[in-house]
Amino acid sequence: MHHDLVAALDIGGTKIAGALVDGDGALFARVLRPTPAQESGERVMAAVSEVLDHLAASPLWPRVDAVGIGSAGPVDARNGTVSPVNIPGWRDHPLVDGVRRSTGTLPVTLVGDGVAMTAAEHLVGAARGHRSALCLVVSTGVGGGLVLDGRLHPGPTGNAGHIGHISVALDGESCPCGARGCVERLASGTAIARHAHAGGWRPRPGQDAGAAGVAAAAREGDPVATAAYTRAARALAAAISATAALVEIEVAVIGGGVAGAGEALFAPLRTALEDFATLSFVRGLTVVPAATGTDAGLIGAAAASRTLLRQDG
Template sequence: MATQHPVLALDIGGTKLAVAMVTRDGRTHGLLVEPTEKHRGPDAVVSHLFDLGRRSIAAAGLGAPAAVGISCGGPLDAAAGILTGPLHLPGWIDVPIVAMASEAFGVPAVVENDATAAVLAEHRFGAARGADIALYLTLSTGVGGGSIIDGRLHRGAAGNGGEFGHLTVRPGGRQCECGRRGCLEAYASGTNIAERAQELLADGTRESSLRGMPLVRAEHVSTAAAAGDPFAREVWDDTTALLGQAVTDLVNVFEPNVVVLGGGVTRAGAMLLDPVREIVQQTAMPPAAARVDVTLAGLGDEVCVVGAGALALDLADDLALDPKGPARV
């Protein structure tokens, strides 16, 4: 029996918090987005998150939620409902986010890796709808991944599978937050695109329109590259080449129907998508290259919120069928 009540969706990002009420059609209501301010620590950020949740419930005007869904980068223990140590949230060690949310809102709650939640959202409501095998990469503060295999979410043996951002694309390269060197995340996340540009400008020998900016962001790099800045173009081309390499490897391994790219970096649109798609078509194994569609997220910036909502809707449905214990999708 499917619940007709809306659910509350909470997304904890390294840069922003996003909350909304989500209805069964995947639509968001009362969407609120505010900075994470992660330097304040988990207690302050979680308090802020729950306050946003209460404000969203009031703004949506749909009544109380049936459940709460939470998306956050890993590592996390979804079965136990604990954020064990998200890489994008330093100092968040063993935060019992599900118990905290359930107590705050008086309803059951569930947590999942943000990219896993996102691939569920895209499979149910967006660009991967109906695909038998779908991969999702989020290019944001970090680089996360999620997958649908045989029409179902793939989580891995311990629930943290799909860390596509930690594929090695440049052995011995830049230091990654995970402790290794040369990970995709160290080159293709919004944070690291900006850091690479700043590092290369620091020696004072490179001319660029980015020089002198107080804070360079990834969007500045893509905009300058599109405007013909040779330095910015060099950084951007290196980014898309490494991302294309990683997506090609994933296509060769999984042979998916679709690879969906989401997150803030994808606001660059065709400037990101076209070179990545071209690399995949030219370098992936022929059977896989011919079948895969590389595309941008259909749900845009709301994908993780909708994904958290989808998880909460499934939780509410499971509890309606069996109040003693929900099954995971």
């Protein structure tokens, strides 16, 4: 029998997803549970265990040789703990130990969700074939991950590439992380909507009041909505250019809900990159939308597990 599948978990503030994933990123026996994010840490862990029990009941389970977890962060891969901002019951929660209670002796790998998405994009998405890439997840927050010298680079704790907390406005508004002017305070979907509302934009009846509604208005030429996306695009361009100057990336891949805005985001982003990415070795950088969609977390948790076990082994 082949031992060629990874049991993958994708854990976020709204859903806990699981699947058995092969080396090409194909998903089997997938399962989804809502995250009881406002309940106790034990209740959230019980939901994770239910997902694992569902996977273990699959006839394919005997082919599983590892477990890969991508979790909302911050995560601490060294200690196997997670403290997701949007799951208050989990603070330094021993997630890896909890997973091991369900999965026995299988090796377990933990990375942040931005690193998982990056692993997915490098395996089967828009970063495939590139030796160096930055991948960003722009949604309620802003996360990311790096591929350097052809390999996923999660860093010692599994958080490397967390671009949302690069400061791009030194006198900007304070961020819950403790710093000022973080990318996340300017470019997340939450920030885009907040800025548009502050400027007087209002959704039409029945229209989305969040970043998607702002994007629709920007596409129709609404100046306040356009300004909110331009501001977000400049923050992203500054952080992407800073990353490129530090580690020489070839491509920046942008996923997450806000990337769904399409040209409302990418047009001002390309313009802003011309302002920021001016050094000779940064100028060739391209910015492209992610290709793996909602399955990125699962594909990436498995891909990261394979990569990291190979590097450790």
